[in-house]
Amino acid sequence: MEDENKRYEEARKIAKNKVSFIRHFITYIFVLIVLAVINNVTSRAYQWWLWVALFWGIGVFFNFLSAFIFKGGGLKKLEDDLIRREMKRIGAEKDEK
Amino acid sequence: MRNKGNLINYLGYLFGILSLTIIILSLSCIIRDRPVSRIRKFPFRMWAPIDWEETLRKPSTEWTRIEGEEIIGEPYKNLEVKNISGDIDITGWKEDYFLIKYVKSGPAKEWVEELRVQVNTTENVISVKRLPELKSLIQRGSVSFDIFIPDTVKTISANSVSGHIILNQMPAGITQTLKTVSGRIKTDNSGNLQVSSVSGSISFQFSGSTLNVSTISGSIRGEMSDLKSGGSLELSSVSGSIHINADETLNSDISLKSVSGSISCDFPVTISVKKRTLLEGKIGEGFIPMNIKTTSGSIKIRKL
Numbered sequence: 291m292e293d294e295n296k297r298y299e300e301a302r303k304i305a306k307n308k309v310s311f312i313r314h315f316i317t318y319i320f321v322l323i324v325l326a327v328i329n330n331v332t333s334r335a336y337q338w339w340l341w342v343a344l345f346w347g348i349g350v351f352f353n354f355l356s357a358f359i360f361k362g363g364g365l366k367k368l369e370d371d372l373i374r375r376e377m378k379r380i381g382a383e384k385d386e387k
Numbered sequence: 388m389r390n391k392g393n394l395i396n397y398l399g400y401l402f403g404i405l406s407l408t409i410i411i412l413s414l415s416c417i418i419r420d421r422p423v424s425r426i427r428k429f430p431f432r433m434w435a436p437i438d439w440e441e442t443l444r445k446p447s448t449e450w451t452r453i454e455g456e457e458i459i460g461e462p463y464k465n466l467e468v469k470n471i472s473g474d475i476d477i478t479g480w481k482e483d484y485f486l487i488k489y490v491k492s493g494p495a496k497e498w499v500e501e502l503r504v505q506v507n508t509t510e511n512v513i514s515v516k517r518l519p520e521l522k523s524l525i526q527r528g529s530v531s532f533d534i535f536i537p538d539t540v541k542t543i544s545a546n547s548v549s550g551h552i553i554l555n556q557m558p559a560g561i562t563q564t565l566k567t568v569s570g571r572i573k574t575d576n577s578g579n580l581q582v583s584s585v586s587g588s589i590s591f592q593f594s595g596s597t598l599n600v601s602t603i604s605g606s607i608r609g610e611m612s613d614l615k616s617g618g619s620l621e622l623s624s625v626s627g628s629i630h631i632n633a634d635e636t637l638n639s640d641i642s643l644k645s646v647s648g649s650i651s652c653d654f655p656v657t658i659s660v661k662k663r664t665l666l667e668g669k670i671g672e673g674f675i676p677m678n679i680k681t682t683s684g685s686i687k688i689r690k691l
Contacts, residue, residue: 308399315402322409333494343413347406354403358396 307357311350318350451496457506459485462539463513470517470547473529474570477543479536479556486535487515493528502528551587560595571605579618588627596675602627606684610691611637620677628684634691638671641688642678648685 325339462483468475473490480486487506493499503518517530529550536543538558543565545552551570554563560578571587574580578595588605596618600607606627611620612634620639622629628648633639643650643666650666660667679686 308395312395312398312402315406318406337416340413340417343409344417347410347413350406351403351410354399354406358399358403 304357304361307361311353311357314353315350318346322346450492450494451499453491453499453502454489455491455504456486456488457504459487459506459508459513461508461513462537463508463511464539464541465512466534466536466540466543467512467514468532468534468543468545468547469515470530470532470545470550472549473517473531473547474550475532475534475545475547475552477532477534477536477545477552477554477557479538479540479558481538482535483537483539485513485537488533488535490531490533491528492531495528498528502530504530562595598622606630612691614638614675616674618675620675622678623680624684625681626683627681628686629679629681630685630687630689631679632689632691636671638674639677640669640673640675642667642676643686643688644678644680645684645686646682648681648683650686652688653690654688 322339322343325342326337329337329339460483463485466477466485468477487504489504491499491502491504493502505514505516505518507514507516515532515534531550540558540561542562543554544563545554545565547567547570549569550567552565552567552572552574554565554574554577557563557574557576559576561576562579563574563577564581565572565574566583567587568585569587570584572582572584572589573591574582575592577591577593579597580591580593580595581597581599582589582591582601583599584602584605586604587602588608589600589602590608591600592610592612594611594613594615596615598611598618598620600609600622602624604626605624607622607624607629609622609630610632614620614633614637616638622631633654637654641652641656643652644664646664650664652666652670654670656666656668656670657673658666658668679688
């Protein structure tokens with residue numbers, strides 16, 4: 291039962307991350323369009339909105355990586371594996387004694 | 388339900404790829420449009436083979452420039468220049484005619500073609516104006532003036548909203564009235580002088596009787612020599628220091644006031660009032676009244 295709860299929590303977290311990424315991307319595109327329009331209506335000499343597109347875009351892309359690619363949490367899994375291995379080793383040492 | 392879940396997954400991957408594409412596109416646009424000397428070398432040169440010389444020579448590929456000039460041969464005594472956006476440079480020369488050069492520029496060709504320069508001459512006055520005058524809040528292009536004047540000129544009035552006003556190699560004793568909202572003002576060898584700027588520094592060389600210099604946000608630097616009695620010297624700034632260099636013959640009744648800044652004077656002063664924010668007294672005989680005020684900045688009077 292505890293295992294089931296744990297899996298449910300993990301699945302909920304992944305789903306939440308995915309939906310929040312979609313929302314983030316739509317906001318990003320909407321704000322970029324507004325900024326690009328303001329930039330080009332006032333002066334077309336310098337396209338400053340590209341800087342926002344670049345740096346915010348990097349943030350959005352990292353959000354995508356965490357929601358869809360490393361959804362299980364790459365480092366968290368590694369940590370869990372290490373804990374399990376260490377527990378096994380400590381158990382084996384105790385048995386030997 | 389399963390279909391909706393799949394849709395979110397597909398959308399997620401699609402948006403992820405789109406965000407990466409936007410990053411790459413915006414980065415390439417920034418590198419192409421804004422060359423920085425630091426990233427000219429390897430490895431950026433390999434990734435973006437740009438003709439840097441060509442890129443640096445052009446201010447912007449989209450900007451349009453139209454140049455023009457007018458020659459006025461009559462020896463007019465008064466010059467008036469009115470501009471909205473753009474610099475005004477006025478230079479004295481030894482020829483006996485006026486040469487008015489101008490550059491109209493703007494981000495769109497149709498805006499630049501709409502700009503006109505009007506040169507009117509009436510009795511003793513030559514007036515140079517940019518048209519149309521301010522139509523909307525959004526500025527559509529600018530006009531920069533480069534005007535050469537003969538030594539027959541006695542008064543100059545230059546007015547701009549956004550842009551510097553610089554006067555060079557002026558014949559001695561010209562009465563000058565210079566005003567801009569945003570931009571620095573520099574003049575040399577002036578007679579009576581009235582200068583005002585909202586945001587910009589002011590520097591001048593003055594040898595007349597009446598001086599009135601004011602700025603809201605900017606410093607004031609000036610040189611005074613051969614002052615004539617009968618006028619007054621008023622200098623004020625809200626946020627900026629005021630540094631004056633005067634010749635040793637300065638004879639002035641001074642009032643120096645700085646709310647948050649130091650006050651110093653190289654000349655021997657017969658002090659009448661001395662407070663932390665105020666110094667009043669006489670330099671020499673005290674013929675010419677001099678009031679200097681600043682809210683945030685220092686006041687210095689040095690010997691030339």
